[in-house]
Amino acid sequence: xxxxSGEFIAFFVVSCFVIGGAVFxxxxxxxxxxxxxxxxxLLGIAGIYVLLNAEFLAVVQVxxxxxxxxxxxxxxxxxxxxxxxxEEGTRLWHSVISFVGVGxxxxxxxxxxxxxxxxxxTAEVEHYSTARLGETVFKKYVIPFEAVSVLxxxxxxxxxxxxxxxxxx
Amino acid sequence: xxxxxxxxxxxxxxxxxxxxxxxxKRNAVMVLFCIELMLNxxxxxxxxxxxxxxxxxxxxxxxxxxxxxVAAAEAAVGVAILFALYRNRNTVKADRxxxxxx
Numbered sequence: 001x002x003x004x005s006g007e008f009i010a011f012f013v014v015s016c017f018v019i020g021g022a023v024f025x026x027x028x029x030x031x032x033x034x035x036x037x038x039x040x041x042l043l044g045i046a047g048i049y050v051l052l053n054a055e056f057l058a059v060v061q062v063x064x065x066x067x068x069x070x071x072x073x074x075x076x077x078x079x080x081x082x083x084x085x086x087e088e089g090t091r092l093w094h095s096v097i098s099f100v101g102v103g104x105x106x107x108x109x110x111x112x113x114x115x116x117x118x119x120x121x122t123a124e125v126e127h128y129s130t131a132r133l134g135e136t137v138f139k140k141y142v143i144p145f146e147a148v149s150v151l152x153x154x155x156x157x158x159x160x161x162x163x164x165x166x167x168x169x
Numbered sequence: 170x171x172x173x174x175x176x177x178x179x180x181x182x183x184x185x186x187x188x189x190x191x192x193x194k195r196n197a198v199m200v201l202f203c204i205e206l207m208l209n210x211x212x213x214x215x216x217x218x219x220x221x222x223x224x225x226x227x228x229x230x231x232x233x234x235x236x237x238x239v240a241a242a243e244a245a246v247g248v249a250i251l252f253a254l255y256r257n258r259n260t261v262k263a264d265r266x267x268x269x270x271x
């Protein structure tokens with residue numbers, strides 16, 4: 001039995017936002033509306049991070065996902081043919097088979113989650129801070145940090161080359 | 170106090186919704202965006218275990234930070250590949266990209 005506390009109410013409301021945005025994304029017809037629903041869902045995930053004492057990650061989530069990635073996807077839709085709608089009914093069997101498969105995976109996941117004995121302990125979250133996160137990144141994980149910066153540079157150059165005009169050879 | 174199972178269940182629901190979107194959406198941009206949703210579901214699990222895990226510490230948040238960075242790079246390259254495909258095939262329907270179909 002779960003006691004009703006402030007954290008539980010906040011979790012309930014925020015997860016309703018997140019799941020509602022995702023389900024709306026599945027059911028909407030126009031692609032621009034889908035992107036808006038999914039941006040709403042990603043904003044709710046930032047709220048989940050706040051509940052889990054990860055404030056810096058919440059800010060990063062808002063900046064990267066609800067800001068940058070959503071706008072990138074909107075660019076992707078606007079620069080291609082965006083007046084198209086998702087046609088329904090043409091691939092009914094495909095949808096049914098996908099739904100059954102995903103439902104089976106969901107059942108297995110939920111069964112596993114609720115039958116695994118977790119430790120039930122909570123970390124000392126009062127020591128969690130952005131300063132400690134930064135110290136961990138720049139002292140213990142400095143090599144992966146540099147590797148990720150190189151990866152970002154390579155991805156940027158690769159994206160420019162891929163999306164740029166093709167030269168006649 | 171909240172149990173870790175609630176957060177894991179939320180992650181599982183989001184992952185399954187994203188997977189269903191990947192399998193059924195025909196617009197390639199939406200397929201990319203559903204993949205981002207699945208990555209976010211994995212991130213929720215990482216952050217939940219950084220608070221409720223057996224040896225819980227802030228390393229889980231560091232890992233999530235790296236995952237977000239790699240996912241952003243993936244989104245940029247994915248949209249660029251999509252532009253190149255759109256220029257060549259003049260469509261964004263994912264089931265029209267069937268040149269390599271036997």
